[in-house]
Amino acid sequence: MSEFAVELRDVVKIFPTPEGGEITAVNHINMQIKHGEFFSMLGPSGCGKTTTLRMIAGFEWPTSGEVRIDGHVIGRTPPYLRPVNTVFQSYALFQHMTVFQNVAFGLEMERIRKDEIKRRVGEVLEMVKLGGMEHRKPQQLSGGQQQRVALARALVKRPKVLLLDEPLGALDLKLRKEMQLELKTLQEQVGITFIYVTHDQEEALIMSDRIAVMNRGKALQIGTPVEIYERPTSQFVADFIGETNFLYGTVRFVEADKASVYVPVLDSEVIGLATAGLTVGQKAVISIRPEKIRISDKPILTKNCFSARVTLIAYIGSDTRVSVDINGQRINIWEQNKISSLDTNIYYRENQEVWITLFPENTLVLPEE
Amino acid sequence: MSIINSVQKLSLGKVLRENPTAQGLLLISPTTIYLLIFTIIPMILVAILSLMIRGMYGNVVYQINLANYVRLIDPLYVRILLYSLGVGLTTTVLTILIGYPLAYFIAHTPIRERSLYLFLILVPFWTNFIIRIYAWIMILRSEGFLNQLLMNIGLIEAPLNILYTPTAVLIGMVYEFLPFMVLPLYTSLEKIESAQLEAAADLGAPPWKAFLRVTLPLSLPGMIAGTILVFIPAMGMFVVPDLMGGAKTILIGNVIRNQFLVSRDWPFGAAASILLLIMTLIFTLYYTRKAGFSEELLI
Numbered sequence: 001m002s003e004f005a006v007e008l009r010d011v012v013k014i015f016p017t018p019e020g021g022e023i024t025a026v027n028h029i030n031m032q033i034k035h036g037e038f039f040s041m042l043g044p045s046g047c048g049k050t051t052t053l054r055m056i057a058g059f060e061w062p063t064s065g066e067v068r069i070d071g072h073v074i075g076r077t078p079p080y081l082r083p084v085n086t087v088f089q090s091y092a093l094f095q096h097m098t099v100f101q102n103v104a105f106g107l108e109m110e111r112i113r114k115d116e117i118k119r120r121v122g123e124v125l126e127m128v129k130l131g132g133m134e135h136r137k138p139q140q141l142s143g144g145q146q147q148r149v150a151l152a153r154a155l156v157k158r159p160k161v162l163l164l165d166e167p168l169g170a171l172d173l174k175l176r177k178e179m180q181l182e183l184k185t186l187q188e189q190v191g192i193t194f195i196y197v198t199h200d201q202e203e204a205l206i207m208s209d210r211i212a213v214m215n216r217g218k219a220l221q222i223g224t225p226v227e228i229y230e231r232p233t234s235q236f237v238a239d240f241i242g243e244t245n246f247l248y249g250t251v252r253f254v255e256a257d258k259a260s261v262y263v264p265v266l267d268s269e270v271i272g273l274a275t276a277g278l279t280v281g282q283k284a285v286i287s288i289r290p291e292k293i294r295i296s297d298k299p300i301l302t303k304n305c306f307s308a309r310v311t312l313i314a315y316i317g318s319d320t321r322v323s324v325d326i327n328g329q330r331i332n333i334w335e336q337n338k339i340s341s342l343d344t345n346i347y348y349r350e351n352q353e354v355w356i357t358l359f360p361e362n363t364l365v366l367p368e369e
Numbered sequence: 370m371s372i373i374n375s376v377q378k379l380s381l382g383k384v385l386r387e388n389p390t391a392q393g394l395l396l397i398s399p400t401t402i403y404l405l406i407f408t409i410i411p412m413i414l415v416a417i418l419s420l421m422i423r424g425m426y427g428n429v430v431y432q433i434n435l436a437n438y439v440r441l442i443d444p445l446y447v448r449i450l451l452y453s454l455g456v457g458l459t460t461t462v463l464t465i466l467i468g469y470p471l472a473y474f475i476a477h478t479p480i481r482e483r484s485l486y487l488f489l490i491l492v493p494f495w496t497n498f499i500i501r502i503y504a505w506i507m508i509l510r511s512e513g514f515l516n517q518l519l520m521n522i523g524l525i526e527a528p529l530n531i532l533y534t535p536t537a538v539l540i541g542m543v544y545e546f547l548p549f550m551v552l553p554l555y556t557s558l559e560k561i562e563s564a565q566l567e568a569a570a571d572l573g574a575p576p577w578k579a580f581l582r583v584t585l586p587l588s589l590p591g592m593i594a595g596t597i598l599v600f601i602p603a604m605g606m607f608v609v610p611d612l613m614g615g616a617k618t619i620l621i622g623n624v625i626r627n628q629f630l631v632s633r634d635w636p637f638g639a640a641a642s643i644l645l646l647i648m649t650l651i652f653t654l655y656y657t658r659k660a661g662f663s664e665e666l667l668i
Contacts, residue, residue, distance in 0.1 A: 057571060058570075058571075059567055080570045080571070080572075080573045080574055080575050081573075084571075085571055085572065088567070090562065090564050092564035092567065092568035094565065094568070094583060095587070096586045096587055105569070105574075105582070106572035106573055109572055109573030109574050109578065110573060153568075153572065154571075157572065157573070
C-alpha cells in the first residue's frame with residue numbers, strides 16, 4: 001500500500017474554448033491525500049476544483065502531470081476501471097431504475113452473485129437510512145433521499161476513494177447542516193478516503209481533516225481547518241475563509257516571525273506575525289479577524305492600539321457586531337456577549353470614542369496581491 | 370330588455386372568471402368541435418356503412434348485415450392483411466435500425482450543428498410526397514441512377530430489378546417514414562444527461578454496457594412514439610405500393626382504396642377500414658402496455 005490514497009503531481013488541465021482560445025482550468029497542482037482522510041477542495045466557482053475531481057474520477061485527462069491512485073500512475077485508465085466512485089452534484093440517479101436497482105448497478109458490473117448483491121445493497125441502504133425504500137423510483141423521493149441514494153450507490157462499491165462533487169449543494173440549509181455531520185460520521189465509520197468539493201467554507205471547515213483552498217486553477221494553501229483559518233498564507237485565503245479586516249501598508253522591518261508594517265491610514269506601524277518570504281519595503285496587508293480585536297475605554301498597549309469612533313452597532317444575540325472608524329478606515333469587530341444583562345450601559349453606543357487593540361499574535365502580515 | 374341582457378352577460382363573464390372547468394371547456398371547444406365534425410362523425414358513418422351492402426349499380430343498400438365482415442375472412446384478404454402487417458412491422462424495424470444511429474449522432478453533436486441536421490431531415494417535406502416517390506422511381510428503375518452507377522463502377526453487369534418489387538415498396542416506405550422515427554428518438558436521446566452516462570461509467574460500466582443499461586431504456590419512450598407514428602400510417606399506406614410496387618404488391622390500404630374508387634363497393638371498403646382500425650388499435654394498446662411506458666408517453 002502506498003503512503004497516499006491519491007497524489008497529484010504537477011497536474012495541468014487546459015481546455016479549448018469555442019472561440020479557438022485556451023483556458024487553463026488547473027494550473028500545476030500538487031496534492032497528496034492520505035488514506036482515510038476527509039480532504040476538501042474549497043474555492044469559488046471556476047477555481048478548478050471540479051476539474052481536478054473529474055481528473056481523479058477519469059472523466060478528464062490531465063494535459064500534463066500525473067495522477068496516482070494508491071501509488072499507481074493512473075494515466076488514461078477509463079473511469080469504469082478506476083477504484084474510485086463519485087457522488088455527482090446532480091446525483092445522476094438512473095430515473096428508469098428503482099432505488100435497489102440504482103444501488104445494485106455497480107455491483108452487477110462487477111459480476112457479483114445475486115444474493116451477495118442483495119445483502120450488500122440492503123446493508124448500505126440501512127447505513128444511509130433508506131431501509132424500506134428499495135422499490136421506489138428516484139422521482140418519488142425527496143431531494144435529501146435522492147442524495148442518500150447517490151451516496152449509497154457509490155459506497156456500496158467499497159471504493160478506495162470516494163469523490164463528492166458539491167453533494168449537498170441542492171439541499172436546503174437545515175438539511176445541509178444535518179447531512180454535513182452525518183457524512184462526517186459516515187466517513188469515520190467506513191474509513192474510506194473522501195475527496196470533497198465545495199464552495200461553502202463553513203462546510204469545508206466542519207467536515208474536513210484537511211482543506212485545499214483553490215483559486216484560478218491553483219491550490220493556494222493546503223492545511224487543517226485551524227491552519228487555514230488561523231494562519232492563512234495569502235490575502236485570498238484570508239479573505240475567502242471567514243471574515244477579516246485588511247489594512248494596507250509597507251513592510252518596515254522583519255525579525256524572526258514578527259514583521260512591522262507602516263499603515264498610512266493609521267499613520268502608525270502595526271506589528272504582526274510575518275508570513276514566510278516577506279522583505280522590507282514590500283507592499284503588505286495586515287489581516288485581523290473581527291473576533292480577535294479588543295475594544296476598551298482606555299489604551300491597553302503602547303503599540304498596535306488605536307483610538308477609534310464607534311459608527312455602527314448590531315446586536316445579533318450571541319455577538320454584538322461593532323464597526324469603528326479610524327480616519328475613514330472602517331474596522332469590524334465582533335464582541336461575544338458573555339454577560340446576560342438588560343443594562344444598556346454595558347453595550348457600546350454610536351459615536352462613542354473607544355480604543356481598539358490589535359494583539360500582535362492575532363495579527364497577520366501577508367504579501368499584498 | 371337591455372338591463373336583463375347586461376345582467377346575463379355579467380353572469381356569463383362571472384362564470385368564466387370564477388370557474389376553471391368552464392374556462393377549460395371553452396378553451397378545448399374548437400378542438401372538440403373540429404374532431405367531432407371531421408373525425409368522430411365520419412368514423413361512425415363508416416362503421417354504419419360497413420354493415421350495409423352494395424347495390425347493383427354501386428349504390429348503398431341500407432340493410433343491416435355482417436356479409437362484408439364474413440367476406441373479409443376469405444384467405445385472399447387474410448393473406449393481404451397479414452402481408453400488410455408484415456410490411457408495416459418491417460418498415461418500423463428498418464426505420465428504428467436506420468433512425469437510431471442517426472438520432473444518436475444528432476443528439477451528440479454540438480448544439481449549434483444540431484439544428485442544421487434536424488433541418489436537413491425536414492427538408493424533403495418541402496416537396497410533394499408524390500413527386501418524391503417519382504424521384505425514387507427515377508433512381509431505382511432499370512435505366513435509373515442506381516443501376517447506371519453500379520454498372521459504371523463495375524459492381525454489376527446487368528441492371529438490378531428493384532422497381533416494382535416488394536423491396537422497392539420497403540425502400541419507399543422507409544424513406545417516407547424515417548423522419549417520424551428520427552424526431553421522437555432524437556427528443557428522447559437529447560434529454561439524457563451526460564451525467565447519467567458518467568455515473569454508469571463511474572460505477573464500472575464499459576460504454577456498450579452503459580448503452581444497453583442506461584441509454585437504450587431511457588430512449589424507449591421515443592422509440593415507442595416513433596413506432597406508433599410509423600407503424601399505423603404504414604399499415605394503411607397505398608400510394609407507395611401503387612407507384613413503386615407495380616401491381617404485384619397489394620396492401621390492405623390498396624384494397625380499401627380500390628373498394629371506394631374502383632369497385633364502388635363502399636360498404637366492403639368501410640368494413641376493411643374498420644378491421645384495419647381495430648387491428649392497429651389492438652397493436653398500439655398492446656405495445657404501449659407491454660413496454661410499460663404508457664404514462665411516460667403522455668409527458
